[in-house]
Amino acid sequence: MAQLISTRLLSKSLGGRSLFDRISFGLEDGDRIGLIGPNGSGKSTLLRILCGLEPPTDGDVSRRRGLVIGYAAQQETFAEGATVGQVLDAALASQPIDSIDRRAQVAAAVGRFGFSDADQLVDTLSGGWRKRLNIASQTIIQPDVLLLDEPTNHLDLEGILWVEDLLKASPLPASIVVSHDRYFLEHVCTRTIEISRSYPQGYFDVDGAYSAFLAAREDFLDAQGRLETALAGQVRREIEWLRRGPPARTTKAKSRIDEAGRLIQDYSNVRERNSEARGATVDFSASGRKTRDLISALGISINLSGKTLFSNLDVALSKGMRLGLLGPNGSGKSTLLRVLAGRLAPDTGTVDTADRLNVVWFEQERALLDPSQLLRQALSGSTETVNFRGASMHVSAWAKRFLFGPEQLDAPVRTLSGGEQARVLIANLMLRPADILILDEPTNDLDILTLELLEESLIGFGGAVILVTHDRYLLERVASDILALDGAGGARYFADYAQWENQVRRHDAAPAPSPSPVRAAPTAPRTFRGLTRPEQRELDRMEEAIGAAEAQLVALQTEMASDEVVTNYIKLQDLMAKVAAQEKLVAGLYDRWQELEAKREA
Numbered sequence: 001m002a003q004l005i006s007t008r009l010l011s012k013s014l015g016g017r018s019l020f021d022r023i024s025f026g027l028e029d030g031d032r033i034g035l036i037g038p039n040g041s042g043k044s045t046l047l048r049i050l051c052g053l054e055p056p057t058d059g060d061v062s063r064r065r066g067l068v069i070g071y072a073a074q075q076e077t078f079a080e081g082a083t084v085g086q087v088l089d090a091a092l093a094s095q096p097i098d099s100i101d102r103r104a105q106v107a108a109a110v111g112r113f114g115f116s117d118a119d120q121l122v123d124t125l126s127g128g129w130r131k132r133l134n135i136a137s138q139t140i141i142q143p144d145v146l147l148l149d150e151p152t153n154h155l156d157l158e159g160i161l162w163v164e165d166l167l168k169a170s171p172l173p174a175s176i177v178v179s180h181d182r183y184f185l186e187h188v189c190t191r192t193i194e195i196s197r198s199y200p201q202g203y204f205d206v207d208g209a210y211s212a213f214l215a216a217r218e219d220f221l222d223a224q225g226r227l228e229t230a231l232a233g234q235v236r237r238e239i240e241w242l243r244r245g246p247p248a249r250t251t252k253a254k255s256r257i258d259e260a261g262r263l264i265q266d267y268s269n270v271r272e273r274n275s276e277a278r279g280a281t282v283d284f285s286a287s288g289r290k291t292r293d294l295i296s297a298l299g300i301s302i303n304l305s306g307k308t309l310f311s312n313l314d315v316a317l318s319k320g321m322r323l324g325l326l327g328p329n330g331s332g333k334s335t336l337l338r339v340l341a342g343r344l345a346p347d348t349g350t351v352d353t354a355d356r357l358n359v360v361w362f363e364q365e366r367a368l369l370d371p372s373q374l375l376r377q378a379l380s381g382s383t384e385t386v387n388f389r390g391a392s393m394h395v396s397a398w399a400k401r402f403l404f405g406p407e408q409l410d411a412p413v414r415t416l417s418g419g420e421q422a423r424v425l426i427a428n429l430m431l432r433p434a435d436i437l438i439l440d441e442p443t444n445d446l447d448i449l450t451l452e453l454l455e456e457s458l459i460g461f462g463g464a465v466i467l468v469t470h471d472r473y474l475l476e477r478v479a480s481d482i483l484a485l486d487g488a489g490g491a492r493y494f495a496d497y498a499q500w501e502n503q504v505r506r507h508d509a510a511p512a513p514s515p516s517p518v519r520a521a522p523t524a525p526r527t528f529r530g531l532t533r534p535e536q537r538e539l540d541r542m543e544e545a546i547g548a549a550e551a552q553l554v555a556l557q558t559e560m561a562s563d564e565v566v567t568n569y570i571k572l573q574d575l576m577a578k579v580a581a582q583e584k585l586v587a588g589l590y591d592r593w594q595e596l597e598a599k600r601e602a
Contacts, residue, residue, distance in 0.1 A: 010059035033176045034189035038447045039419030041195040043178045047147045070138030074149040078122045085118030091137040127154035146175040156328045183472035185210035291354045300349030308489035322465040324479030331487035360434035362442045371414035418445030436464045443471040539596045546589045553582045
C-alpha cells in the first residue's frame, strides 16, 4: 500500500522536558491508527507535527505530494458569530470547486451530519454539537488523511456511535485518532500505537484492534518483569563482588567494574520503565456499614423550565450495586444524581436514605479544586502527611502513588493538566470512607492506564456506586445495572451496556412508521369488481404473507439480542441490516394490504 506520511527519529521537547524521543512509524492507505499514551506524553503535539502546524525538535516528517489532511483539534475554534453553514463553507473554500458545487455540498452536509439548520449560530450549539461540527468541517473536504484529537470528548453515547459509523463509512480516509475510549479504539482502529516511557524505544506499535494491542502489551510487560528480576539478581552478585574489593589495577578487574556499572544502569532503566507502566494506585475506602439498603426513591419526578426530565421513576440502591446512568446530554443525569444524594428535592415522589449515609461525590467540573493552591496543599491540606486507612504517609509518597514527582509539589493546581487534576480529585476521594460513590464523568482527561486502575478499584469497592460516564468499556466492566434516560421524560432499566446499545441501534435502523392499516383480514375469499383476479388472489394470501414476514422479523430480532451477536460487532452489523430490510418488507406488505382493501371498497 502507498505510504502517505512517514516519520523518522522524531523527537519533541517543551520547556526542557522531553515529550517523546526518536519515534519512527508510517501511515499507509487504509490505516486507522489509535494513538494512546499517558497524559503529557505528547499525543496532541505529535498530531500537530504530522499535519505541519508545529515543528519537531529533531527528526523528519515526510508527506506524499498533494496530500490533503483534515485535522480536528481537541479544542474547537470557530469564528465569532459564524453559522453552521458558514463553518462548512469555509472548510471547502480551499478546495478546487466552484461556488455552486460548494453550496450544494454544504446543504447536503448539513443534513448528513445531523444538523437541522444551516443558519444556526455556532455559539448556540452545545459542546457535543460543536464537536460534531468540528469533525464535519474536516471530513467534508474528503481528506486523504484524517487526524482527530479526542473526537469523543463532550459527546453523548449516541454521538460517539455516530463518530464510529462516520469513520467506518466507505470510502475511508487513512486516519490517526487520539482517544482514551477503549470501545471506540476497538471498533474503529486497525492499529494501535502507544507513546510511553515504559517502552525501551519510547513507543509500542501493534497491528490489529485494541484487544490485540492489550494482548501484545501484556506479553511485553511480562517479559519486562522477568528481565527486571533477572537483572536484580545479577546486580546483587556484582555489588557483592565490588564490596569484596577487587584489585582495580588489572585490566580484567577494570573491565568487570565497568560492566557492573552498565548492568546497574540497565537495571535502573528497566525498573523505572516498569514503574511507569504500573501507573497510579487507585483504591477507594468503604465505610464498613452493615446496612444493606442505602437509598430508596419511589415515583420521583423533576420538571425544569417546562421540560420533564424524568417522571414516576423508582431507584433502589444497595451495597455492592453499581448503577450506570445513561442518556443524551441534557436528559437529566446530573439532576438525578443531586436528587438521590439529597441535594435537590424531587417535584413528586419520595427519597429515603439510610441513617448517617456517607456519600462521596466526584464532581464533573473539577469545582472542588482551588487553582491557586499548591499541589502539596491540594493533596494534604496544611500538613505534610495524609492518613490513609489508619496509616500516616508523607505527602511526597502519597503524591508518588498518583504519578506526581517531588518537583511538582510546589506547582499551582492551575498548571496541572486536566488528567492530573482528575488524579488529585481521586486522591482526595480515597481519603474519605464512603457508603456510596457518585462519579459524574470521572474518566474525562484520564489516560488509559489510570482508567484501568479506576475500574479495578470500583469493582472491588464494598459500598454502592452510581456512575455517569461516556466510557463504554468502563460501563461494561463496572456497571451491574444500567438506567437510561431518554431525554423526553422516560427512563428504562437494562441488564448491561450491550443491551442498551442494541436497542439504540435497532431504533435508529427502523423505518419511519407507515399509516396503520386495519389488521383484520377477510374471513373468507370473495371476489369484488374493483380488483383483478391476480389482485384478489394476492389479497386472499396477504394475512398469511404478513404472518410469515413478522415471524421472520421476530426471529432476526431474537438472534440480534443474543450474547453471541452483541459481543461480535461484525455479526451485529450484518443482522441490523437484515432486521432493517425485514421491517421494511413488513411495512410494505401492510401498505399493499391497505391499498388492495381501498381498491376493493371502491
